Amino acid sequence: MSTPITAALVKELRDRTGAGMGDCKKALEATGGDLDKAAEKLRIDGMAKADKKGARTAAEGIIAVASSDSAVALVEVNCETDFVAKGDDFKALGEAAAKLALANKPATLEALLALTEGGKTLEEKRREFVAKAGENTTIRRFEVVEKSGGAIATYLHGSRIGVVVALSAGDEELAKDIAMHVAASSPRYLDAAAVPAESLESERKIIEAKIARDDEEAVANGKQATKPEFLPKKVEGNLRKFLEEVTLLGQKFVKDDSVTVEKLLQSKKAGVARFVRLAVGEGIEKKQVDFAAEVAAASQV
Known part of the structure; x- marks a missing residue:
């Protein structure tokens, strides 16, 4: 259909x-x-x-954080304007959501919204804020990351990007460095094994198609196309580059590009158990307001 x-x-x-x-x-x-x-x-x-790289950031809001010695919660709260996002009441709503997520570790967003603080559910608090601010406000998503053998650290880039990294082994300084790297480089997966098979297959098709186009152009310009026996290696080489770009362990470390994150971790006898990166508005298309059209439409009423 x-x-x-x-x-x-x-x-x-x-x-x-x-x-x-x-x-x-x-x-x-x-x-x-x-x-x-x-x-x-x-x-x-x-x-x-x-x-x-990464999804479009096209909505306003904040990433709220709550942490304890054993876990960290990140919550994305969205609104329509930057003015509202900077307000104390909006920040308080985010803080309340993050604290509830950390304390209760709900399984779903619906469960988080049903949690109660001060005699009101989080959903009731959200609705009250909407009525007061006059803007659509949503608690869009959350993640709770628990400590896993090593240090756990957060990194905030302003209030729009939040990262949590839990190491399976390693100290707090290393965890903070890795969290900063995740914020800057936006890896999508931990390692090659975590990349879905369908994503790999899709990228393989794209690579093969690009090589075919390049070969057609080469032949048209009197140059030699890729020899059949070298084609598989060329495809795999490009696929490796793709994996290096989208995986945390494959990326070059942002503070020292002479080593990959994997090599850095190995040198410290450390490992990453889990990481989460939330950026305000990822995947949300912000409505483009045509004020002239709005005024014209209003004049017809």
Whole structure:
């Protein structure tokens, strides 16, 4: 069953890939409105621009943190404007959410919203804030990371990026360095083993398609294409580069790019049990307000 190709869907694909509107529409039509398949098609066809690192940050809000000796909670709370996000009442809502998450370790967002503080549920507090501030406000997601053998550390970049790193072995200084690295480099997975098979297969198709295009261009310019016997090695080499970019252990350490994070950890006889990185507005498309259109529409009422 295909999804209707709306202007909003075309725009979402364009924002995600950087490709032209016409190309996005064609890709969506060819894939029955499937965004993921359309994005992959655009990349394979060479129409999409360079893959953007990380998801778009397109909503206001904060990452609230609560911590104890044994665990850390991160909560993303969103609102519509930066003005509201900087307010004390909004920050208090985030702090309340983080403290409840840390103390109760709920399994779901719904369970977190149902928790009570001061005789009111978190959801009731949220609704009260919406009524007072006049803005849509959501408690979007949370993570609780528990200590796991080594030190646990947090890193906050302002109030918009929050990171927690729990080491399986290693001291607090190292944990803080790794947390800072995660904030700066935004790894998606811990190591190659954690990368889903479907993501690897998708990237392999993209790499193969790019090599094929490069070979066609080379032949057109009188140069030699990749020899068949070298093709598998070329594909695997590019796949290794991809894994180095998206995995924490494969990335070069932000404070010393002569070593990877994996090598750094090995040198310290340390390891990472878990890491979490939350950035305000990841994956949320911020509505672009056309004030002129709004005024024109209001004048017709």
